Amino acid sequence: MSEPNAAAAVRMTYREAAREALRCALQADARVFLMGEDVGRYGGCYAVTKGLLQEFGPERIRDTPLSESAFVGAGIGAAISGLRPIVEIMTVNFSLLALDQILNNAATLCHMSGGQISVPLVIRMATGAGRQLAAQHSHSLEGWYAHIPGLRVVAPGTVDDARFMLAAALACPDPVLLFEHIFLYNMEGELTAGLESVDIEHAAVRRAGRDVVLITYGGSLHKCLAAAEQLAAAGIDAEVLDLRTLRPLDDATIMDSVRRTHRAVIVDEGWRSGSIAAEITTRIVEQAFYDLDAPVARVCTAEVPLPYPKHLEDAALPSPARVVETVKQLLAGAGAA
Amino acid sequence: MTAPMEATEVRSRLLALLAAIAPDIDPANIDPTRELRDQFDFDSMDRLHFAMAISTEFRIDIPEPDYPQLGALQRACEYLQRRLEAGGGH
Amino acid sequence: MQVEFRLPSLGADMESATLTQWLKKPGDSVRRGEAIAVVETEKGLIDIESYDDAAVTSLVVTPGAKITVGTVMAHLTVEGAAAAPAHVPVGQPAASAAAPPTPAAAPQPAAVPAAAAPPAAGRLRLSPAARRRAHELGLSPEVLEQQADAGVVHVEDVERLAAAARATAAPAEARSAMRSVIGSAMARAKREIPHYYLGHTVDFGAARAWLQRYNAARPVQERLVEGLLVTKAVALAAAHVEGFNGYFRDGRFERAGAVHVGTAIALRGGGLVAPALLDADRKDLRTLMHEFSNLVARVRAGHMRSSEFAAATITVTSLGEDGVETLYPIINPPQVAIVGTGRVAERPWVYQGVVSIRPLLAVTLAADHRVTDGRIGSRFLQAIAELLAAPERL
Amino acid sequence: MNAAPPAPVTRERGLHLLREMLRIRCFEDRCVQLYGELKIRGFLHLCNGEEAVAVGTMQALEPADAVISTYREHGHAIARGLAMNPLMAEMYGKESGTSRGRGGSMHIFDAHKRFYGGNAIVGGGLPLALGLALAQKLKRTSGVTACLFGDGAVAEGEFHESLNLAALWRLPLLFLCENNLYAMGTAIELAEARTDVSARARDYGLAAWSVDGMDVFAVEDAARNAVAHVRGGQGPVFLELRTYRFRGHSMFDAQLYRDKAEIEAWQKKGPLITLTTRLKELGLMDETDYQRLEGEARAEVEAAVDFAERSGFEPLAELERFVYAEPNRV
DSSP, rough: OOOOOEEEEEEEEHHHHHHHHHHHHHHOTTTTTETTTTTTOOOOOTSTTTTTTHHHHHEEEOOSSSHHHHHHHHHHHHHHTTTEEEEEEEHHHHHHGGGHIIIIIIHHHHHHTTSOOOOEEEEEEEEEEOSOOOOOOOOOHHHHHSSTTOOOOOOOOOOHHHHHHHHHHHHHOOEEEEEEEEEGGOEEEOOTTOOOOOOOOOEEOOOOOOOOSEOOOGGGGHHHHHHHHHHHTOOOOOOEEEOOEESOHHHHHHHHHHHHOOOOOEEOOOSSTTTTTHHHHHHHHHHGGGOOOHHHHHEEEEEEOOOOOOHHHHHHOOOOOHHHHHHHHHHHTTTGG | OOOOHHHHHHHHHHHHHHHOOOTTTGGGGGOOSOOOOHHHHOOHHHHHHHHHHHHHHHHHOOOOGGGGGGGGGGHHHHHHHHHHTTOOOO | EEEEEOOOOOOOTEEEEEEEEEEETOOOEEEETEEEEEEEEEEEEEEEEEEOOOEEEESOOOTOOOEETTEEEEEEEEESSSOOOOOTTSSSSOOOOOOOOOOOOSOOOOOOOOSSSOOOOTTTOOOOHHHHHHHHTOHHHHHHTTTTTTOOOOOOHHHHHHHHHHHHOOOOOHHHHHHHHHHHHHHHHHHHHHHEEEEEEEEHHHHHHHHHHHHSSSGGGOOHHHHHHHHHHOOOOOHHHTTSEEETTTEEEEOOOOOEEEEEEEOTTTTOOOOTTTTTEEEEEEEEHHOOOOOOOOHHHTTOEEEEEEHHHHEEOOOGGGSSSSSOOOOOHHHHBBEEEEOOEEEEEETTEEEEEEEEEEEEEEHHHHHHHHHHHHHHHHHHHHHHHHHHHH | OOOOOOOOOHHHHHHHHHHHHHHHHHHHHHHHHHHHHTSSOOOOOTTOOOHHHHHHHHHHTTTTTTTEOOOSSSHHHHHHTHHHHHHHHHHTTTTTTTTTTTGGEEEEEEEETTTTOOOEEEEEEEEHHHHHHHHHHTTTTTEEEEEEGGGGGGGHHHHHHHHHHHHHTOEEEEEEEEESEETEEEEEEGTTTOOOHHHHHHHHTTTTEETTTHHHHHHHHHHHHHHHHHHTTTTOEEEEEHHHHHHHSSOOOOOSSSHHHHHHHHHTTHHHHHHHHHHHHHTSOOHHHHHHHHHHHHHHHHHHHHHHHSSSSOOGGGGGTSOOOOOTTT
């Protein structure tokens, strides 16, 4: 891929943006190295790391056995010793095998050691459903990880964020979990001309609106933008707020949107009970209760293990149609039921 | 001395003050020449509130003998423009 | 038998591929499972195999072309019956017996829980934002009550109501409704309470002179009105003369612990309300004026709480400068006394032995004969007169 | 372990094993085409080249024994005796599938056949197998549990925990490691410091030996001996079946990690060629037998495809059923 000059706007896929981010990180800092299942010879389960082994060699692009607990723990150890490892867990589904290392070591060491040790580790994971991979391969557990103090959790939903969030994560002294929704890899988009970095502290309004705010992130962002267009045709002006960071949550921007629109719908691929959507709902009630004209609504995945057949999976997942329906109920004063 | 206040601006600011102290009056159908007292049961407290509002808005004091000057909208406008041209307030 | 060879889908998220190389040319034969072409995908180069033993009839796509899954790439002739009867590949919508029902038609999988359990019928469903806006705009609960059964009241509804309220002041029907309410109360009071009436003319000169000096020395915002002096005088008199400050309930007089003076405020288009100035006997004129000014503003904005009317222990009513000289009021039950004042009028009057023009005020008392009588009543009126004669002591 | 002498090679035994392997081969070849036509979606992992492991091991099991597999499970399921119609319907996601269409290729279940499904998480099946075997032990049945997994699982923590516990509690458990030399895109020598898997199993105190996974007779004999050892109460057995897969890890695999020559070398000693060459040398079969068996297998697969095409999808209203058990159902 030719070196994009600053002026010309470059079109690339989310996958290419993520790959370019890795390449630049590896070029920029000798301490950076990549570890994960099939990241080298196989070129990455989702082909994000294809070509990196040939460019940077086996010492910095390290294929690992299928030993998630082991190599995530190894990433933590290397980070503590001053390196800047990027660990790829093929998908969030396999991260459950490394949950103990992530929670009891990565997230906890700094606090537990009285601040002596910090864990500048980045863990990348594919996440989300929609490809009929059935129950064990379709989880969306970002909300779980966003529950854990000591971790930062980010979800790039655009090409810009896929390109530049990694650098911001690497610059952070604390462990950052970076979730890439599997539906986004093939998504093509424009890299904003001249953009050189992004932050991982703030949410971003992707579409301004007056009547309701659709609060979402990652793989559900494009669904909300589609819903917003359908709503616009029905005379409803929907704001779309891309959270970008799930921990810490950018309360200020969330409340600003709620105060302007008086109605909030949170779209989250997690299961509704104890989800990130539940947390955001609580914060809105705590901080912007008197600005609400309707109860906060949530569009989440049906509380079932994801089924393989497409029609069942589609019915279970959040969809633009369900978002539009939920917004219309809110505006019709669903409370009047 | 600031530029002489346009009559229209004085009038619109007075209407706004009237609407504030008597929200139950519709400023649109005020007859500028008729006594407010006759048009809207504008009692002594309303007149006092009107004077207080004008004094605060235009930063001038209004001696009690001048209250009758504020009895009708048109008269109040003229009174105010005279007071403003005479200096002080804006 | 002619068979179309289409680009197969090779992965869950593969939508297209670029043909890099044909491994067979027209006329070649190919065995089942043998590679017939190579395509470039996200994952790299992948062989495409034939599913039958066949001969290549023609090649449709040229190397370098990027094609989507299902695109016809070549035509093959399969010896005899194709091993697999050609099921129409899904390039077209699946021809399988039961096409998957479209999700949109899906019944809502997890019934969206009712947004909020609907509150008791008739209870006002006011959104938090609307509640705060109503407060800001001074909309009285009564005005909002009418919305109770009209579903959820939102910010826009509140703003619409406030605007409507501003535009029509007290709407005709609301005014008439209020008048009928006042009328029935008065009728009951007249019937049940044995009123007696006393009148007394008071020289208001000293009070007026004191007031003019007081106001001249103060900016507009801190000036007093004449009515307030009367209210304070009545409050002090009610505190000292027994039998005029309290309620008549269950057949006997209840003396009120504090003096809350109901002070008349004229309503646009007729009618009076008399919200109470609490502890009027103990507060200085400046505080009383501030509180009274606030009461008037809230009455004008139309959001008085009904409770505020009930607090009065005695009432002072007047027609102000525009009214007639003498007013004979009716007691507000369950109170036991009411003082009325007319317009201050310039009259000839013997003052310090000389006939001169004096500002005179007709003060009347209506009281409950079950509690007091004319002798006590006249002492009460004289106390008021003495207080007005020494305004600096109010 | 005093292994019984290998069973005699007869025409009947040979053709039976060949039929089973052909049924698997034809089923999966047809799946490749159906995947290309978008009829089958999601992930599809084929055991092409490893048929002898599936067929050979399943001969040694009784109906009451339990089987647990991985996402590369079509061969195991067919060899275990699951009917092809519901199997193909499951690939289509139809309601008449083995799991009502909900599992797809990676999650095939049959409670009656005690086939406890594929597991999409590498190594995820091993702890389950401990439980199935523990129940057999506690119920004093003579049942055995067969746990199939690949060489990739050897790197998972669950592998080490499970082998130790099986040995510690002397569970009636048969570990069947289908070592096809690649864990997805990583060759075993790039993943394991010690690649002799059966030797490592012995370190945990299990009876363990390695078998040529391409010779279905050898696999069957080894499996029968192992089952006899386990059913005789002498504790768990670990069989390393050395085999090779001729196709990618899953459908979308450019196989950058190995070269074509290696694949072709293994194809020359594939399970079908190995069996038919030996039977022909012994004069126990000829090409017409092969054509007949392959034709029958293809016909059975086509019938299954028609069954799947004609089956309906599960109604949306059923989406939330079975999130929790319905005890009164069988």
